[in-house]
Amino acid sequence: ATSVQYYLLVERTSGDATILQRRRSFATLDPFVPFVPPVHHQTEQWKGMMFSVASVAVRALSARTCSHGALCLDTISATTKKSWLDNLDTFVFDCDGVVWRGSQKIAGAADAIKFLQSQGKRVYFVTNNSTKAVAGLSKKFVDHGISVDEDNMISAGMSTAHYLKTHGFKGKKVYVIGSAGLAETIRREGVAVCGDEDTGVPWEEFHQNASIDPDVAAVVVGLDFQLNYVKLSHACMYIRSGVPFIITNRDAASPLLADGGIVPGNGAIIECLVKATGIEPINCGKPSESLGDLLLHSKKIDPSRACMVGDRLDTDIAFGRTTGMSTLLVLSGVTNGDVGADMVAGAYTGPHQPTAVASSIQALSVE
Secondary structure (H helix, E strand, O other), X not given: OEEEEEEXXXXXXXXXXXXXXXXXXXXXXXXXXXXOOOHHHOOOOEEOOOEOHHHOOOOOOOOXXXXXXXXXXXXXXXXXXXXXXXXXXXXXXXXXXXXXEOOXXXXXXXXXXXXXXXXXXXXXXXXXXXXXXXXXXXXXXXXXXXXXXXXXXXXXXXXXXXXXXXXXXXXXXEEEEOOHHHHHHHHOOOOEEEOXXXXXXXXXXXXXXXXXXXXXXXXXXXXXXXXXXXXXXXXXXXXXXXXXXXXXXXXXXXXXXXXXXXXXXXXXXXXXXXXXXOOOOEEOOXXXXXXXHHHHHHHOOOHHHEEEEEOOHHHHHHHHHHHOXXXXXXXXXXXXXXXXXXXXXXXXXXXXXXXXXXXXXXXXXXX
């Protein structure tokens, strides 16, 4: 048995107002055995009901850093791991740095996903990579030996297109910095796209007659491998004119090289435009609430029985915590092993503490 602290979110009614109060208490229980708060706590209406030792601090509806170490899936016993998995029905995976690195396979990743599927777990993939339309993303899964239904994939490009459709941009035109895949995804939602015509335009030609199209209703920025100064300048002009500044994601760096090497991500482009315009963008990728709502509502996911798996603290783990899911940080992408070791030891003092840590998703398999 283990003595642990746990938290209740107590709901009180005061007049017409509902007040939520966070209460700390202590209990002695067996690891990973769900428990109900003691009888004297049940005299009040309470939420956040089923906690376990592994998730007691992270899933207590608190944004504070955990006071205990994260669970290490690489070192716990198969029995303990199975108990942890039994408390989860759904897994939501990031892709880059989790399922693959660049064009390289991550050892055991495909087998881990197949294992979860064989156990009846619901498996979804949510990526901040907006460069591919759903068909291209589906092909990449096939190339890595993973069978995934297209309905189980959500990209930041899809989330951005959904945001445009549901916020009055259908039938309008947007200026896009991004890939052909992002432009295709947006067009499928009935939104017209311009911006690709600036690819390859010399600055000398642009700056003499630079102008903006009055029909452009917003600027959308995703990762663009054909980015140039003309595109940045044109986007800057539109944003400064007052149209909404919408982005697919804010990942500063990504493991996009063929060997999994780290290169600038869309966040690096975004910072350039933020500095030039003084305008903060609307983020449609992780960890945004709009993407969380799209995922949870469209897939009917119960976050208390779901786990977000990713390699980035500021996007993947923050997204999982924002949506109320358990979180698993894997060290196969942009977060290094030193950070993971601190988390397991309880020495990590930064934000976005995960529920669990593993070297890769291979650790999710139980032999």
